[in-house]
Amino acid sequence: MPASVWPDVSSQPSPGGPMSGLTAESHVDSSIQPTDDELRLAYRMAVRSRSTEEHIVRLASRGEVKFAIWGPGEEVHGTATALALSKVVGPDRFGIVPHYRSGCLCAMWCALQGREHFTRDVLRQQFSKDTDTMSRGRQMVYHLDMQEVGILPVQSPVGMQLGKAAGFALGFQKKGIHDALTMGIIGDGTSAEGDLHDTMNAVSVWSLPTIVCVTDNGVAISTTPDEGRGIKDFASYAAGFGVRHFSCDGTDFWDTFQTTLECARYVQGEQKPAFLYVHSLPRFNGHSSAADMTFDLSQDDPIIQFGRALVERGVLEEGDQMTRVEGEGRDFFSHHDLGRVMGQEDESIRNIFDEVRAEPDPPLDSIYENIRPPLPDVTEAAVSGQTNITYGGAIRAALDHIIATKGGVMWGQDVAKLGGVMQASAGLLAKHPGKVFDAPLNEPLIVGTACGAALHDDFVALPEIQFGDYSLNAFHWLVHMGNLYWTSNGNSRFSMILRTPTDPFGGGAVYHSMSIDGYFTPIPGLVVVMPSTSWDIYGLLMTAADYRSPVVFLEPKWMYRQSLGPAFPGEPTDPAEIKTLKKDIMRGGIPSIDPALRVPIGKAAIRRSGHDVTIVAWGRAVWTAMKAAATLEKSGVDAEVIDLRTLVPPDLDTVYESVQRTGHLVVAAEDRSFAGFVRTIQGHVVDRFPGLPTRALGQKDVPGIAQCLKLEEATILTADDIVAAVGEVRATETTASGAGGWRWIPPRYFVN
Numbered sequence: 001m002p003a004s005v006w007p008d009v010s011s012q013p014s015p016g017g018p019m020s021g022l023t024a025e026s027h028v029d030s031s032i033q034p035t036d037d038e039l040r041l042a043y044r045m046a047v048r049s050r051s052t053e054e055h056i057v058r059l060a061s062r063g064e065v066k067f068a069i070w071g072p073g074e075e076v077h078g079t080a081t082a083l084a085l086s087k088v089v090g091p092d093r094f095g096i097v098p099h100y101r102s103g104c105l106c107a108m109w110c111a112l113q114g115r116e117h118f119t120r121d122v123l124r125q126q127f128s129k130d131t132d133t134m135s136r137g138r139q140m141v142y143h144l145d146m147q148e149v150g151i152l153p154v155q156s157p158v159g160m161q162l163g164k165a166a167g168f169a170l171g172f173q174k175k176g177i178h179d180a181l182t183m184g185i186i187g188d189g190t191s192a193e194g195d196l197h198d199t200m201n202a203v204s205v206w207s208l209p210t211i212v213c214v215t216d217n218g219v220a221i222s223t224t225p226d227e228g229r230g231i232k233d234f235a236s237y238a239a240g241f242g243v244r245h246f247s248c249d250g251t252d253f254w255d256t257f258q259t260t261l262e263c264a265r266y267v268q269g270e271q272k273p274a275f276l277y278v279h280s281l282p283r284f285n286g287h288s289s290a291a292d293m294t295f296d297l298s299q300d301d302p303i304i305q306f307g308r309a310l311v312e313r314g315v316l317e318e319g320d321q322m323t324r325v326e327g328e329g330r331d332f333f334s335h336h337d338l339g340r341v342m343g344q345e346d347e348s349i350r351n352i353f354d355e356v357r358a359e360p361d362p363p364l365d366s367i368y369e370n371i372r373p374p375l376p377d378v379t380e381a382a383v384s385g386q387t388n389i390t391y392g393g394a395i396r397a398a399l400d401h402i403i404a405t406k407g408g409v410m411w412g413q414d415v416a417k418l419g420g421v422m423q424a425s426a427g428l429l430a431k432h433p434g435k436v437f438d439a440p441l442n443e444p445l446i447v448g449t450a451c452g453a454a455l456h457d458d459f460v461a462l463p464e465i466q467f468g469d470y471s472l473n474a475f476h477w478l479v480h481m482g483n484l485y486w487t488s489n490g491n492s493r494f495s496m497i498l499r500t501p502t503d504p505f506g507g508g509a510v511y512h513s514m515s516i517d518g519y520f521t522p523i524p525g526l527v528v529v530m531p532s533t534s535w536d537i538y539g540l541l542m543t544a545a546d547y548r549s550p551v552v553f554l555e556p557k558w559m560y561r562q563s564l565g566p567a568f569p570g571e572p573t574d575p576a577e578i579k580t581l582k583k584d585i586m587r588g589g590i591p592s593i594d595p596a597l598r599v600p601i602g603k604a605a606i607r608r609s610g611h612d613v614t615i616v617a618w619g620r621a622v623w624t625a626m627k628a629a630a631t632l633e634k635s636g637v638d639a640e641v642i643d644l645r646t647l648v649p650p651d652l653d654t655v656y657e658s659v660q661r662t663g664h665l666v667v668a669a670e671d672r673s674f675a676g677f678v679r680t681i682q683g684h685v686v687d688r689f690p691g692l693p694t695r696a697l698g699q700k701d702v703p704g705i706a707q708c709l710k711l712e713e714a715t716i717l718t719a720d721d722i723v724a725a726v727g728e729v730r731a732t733e734t735t736a737s738g739a740g741g742w743r744w745i746p747p748r749y750f751v752n
Contacts, residue, residue, distance in 0.1 A: 171455070387565055394537050507712060536565065673696045
């Protein structure tokens, strides 16, 4: 049966009330029905979660908790979902990215996997304690990270959970694992985000074993579906992507269990995606501590109904169950008799609260720990000669090695059949079928799925964005790439290398000429490089693959067909062999380069030594600076040119040492100087050497690059700009201060 006409496996809300389907367990396969012990565990975990969260609500209402977020009302759905999943898959073949209302689901999943102390770990995160193993006080509650049981890192932009879930499934697929599944969960309000559309495209086009789960409690913070949700029918929405749709009543344990079981079996067995819509969920305490925290007594409570059903089945005794009673006050405890089971859990939880609140807070200087993983310890080989391998050819060679030996997988727009618009991946599809493939034209999809796949230990994601200009709608993902290692206190990282062409060249006009160093370099924790030679692009790519954390490669479009920089070991020297090599690379060949060659991240290169002025540049601007230095030499000015190579973290020591000798600085790049990265380097130097004459140069401060080549040339950085700036800084006399700083002496004509 075609996907578009699959029957809807669903249970719609019944006119008899939200719990009227509670006896639906009769349609569960008897061989996998929940056992009595599992049902008792489900009830215990549900009331444990409720007690924990309602105590947090109480503390928040007293001002003893600054902020909290919770999910009372989703406990029965959570326990049933976790139990169903456990019947199908184990943590080594599973990845779930929950949202912040999935606490009980994750608690039940952990209990089923034998992971202890979930409640204690959550409370340590809630109270931002040094003992918080998931984030050490850096994340708000329910930003879970328990990869040992398949719970992947959670972050606040809820829609992004879906991209990571799809990407993690893609990782399983590309590793040849065909019995895995993943799950991403969002609330119904988040279905208005583009993340859902991105993910549905990915799972549909790539046939990923992912459950896209939407839990519907009828409100998004304060926005109702008629105000904020354009999707009127999730079944039709899923069918539009050829994705099978399942639906269940989230207040009904057995309906949720059975539907989730069928859904998970389908996804695992067919290795195809599914859309799981969980409807009718109540929300008892408002969105968070920033909203009305009064417990809403107007809604039926799934835990009460579940407990009553278990008593009727003989699984629980009458006194075990929680019941609602008359009371006064706003909170949950004023209106409920906890019963024996919840009473036991409540006493235990109160003790855990007291113990956790007494634990130490993180030390203040801990904010500087785990900003990024240690950079690989690399010794760069001595260089000589002039290469005949183009920048693009060197990229191909590095990607070839990373795919073949490091678990690399590459995807992006037109990277496979076309070999990339810059031909940087030409020849790789034929050599690595299945490991190089084209992606939908959707940058957040490309980067988001790369983040998910990059959570696999033995995987290097190699996404490419066709033009750097189009990377900005994936900015959320770039920020997450930069902060994951820090926010998880070093527990989690994305093993990925993101490449994109950048900078003006050849009349590309607006949206094909943007310089983006000024956008990416301020992202804390991210490593950003812009190599200017074939040697550097190859060596830095190989080092980045060893690093196993996010590195962004900004590749100047002007460079791809240039053969610049030193020769690689073993390059031919015979003219005929050189001609053959160049022709092969031009036709899409992959040159042979030593796989052991590395270039260190965070280490600049001195392209030209000098003693009169320091010129710091990166990317194409290095060669503009070299041209300017040649002009300056004719007038007796000896310029030192430093190629930063790595923008973040920058090699400031090399810059400082040079400036200490020359006493003058010009920083030059293709990006704008206004609020650009050139100002960052300039600022560091001025802080170190107050009064030092400096200039920061870039393209003219206009909104874009014009298509007209004459206008482009009038806008971009030129060698004449650098020569003029050198003249200006050298006209400003300085003298070194005794403290190693600098004191400005105005030119004579400025003095009265």
